[in-house]
Amino acid sequence: MVAVLGLLVVAALVVMIEVPSLLKNGQRKEIWIFSFLLVLGVGISIAHSLHVKVPNPLDWIIQLYRPASEMLDNALK
Template identity: 40%
Template sequence: MWPLLAILLIAAAIAAFELPSLWRNELKKDAAFFAFLLLFGTGLSMAQAMQADIPNPLDWIAYVYKPLSDWIYGSMK
């Protein structure tokens, strides 16, 4: 419970510090992208704090390129 609250408070502090300057400088797209990344990172941090099983993106890349790698190594024999 406490780690989740700490993560939310830190994310709120980051948003309160960064977002007003982005809105004032007419950087609406940047502010929206920043908010998306902050929410995504906050969600992942909260999931990790709750010890959820988060898949590793490198496993997906290895799964996609494994057949190509096997074919290349097989053709070199």
């Protein structure tokens, strides 16, 4: 539980450092992207710290390309 609190504190510090300069420069789209990526990263980090199995995106890519790889492998044998 301490890890989750630490992650939230660090995320809050990052927001306090980054968002004022983005607001000052009128970068609204960048704030939305920054917020999305920060929430995604903090969410995955919290899940990892709570020992939740987080799927690896590379596994999805391997499953997507496996049929083509096997077909090409069979064609070259």
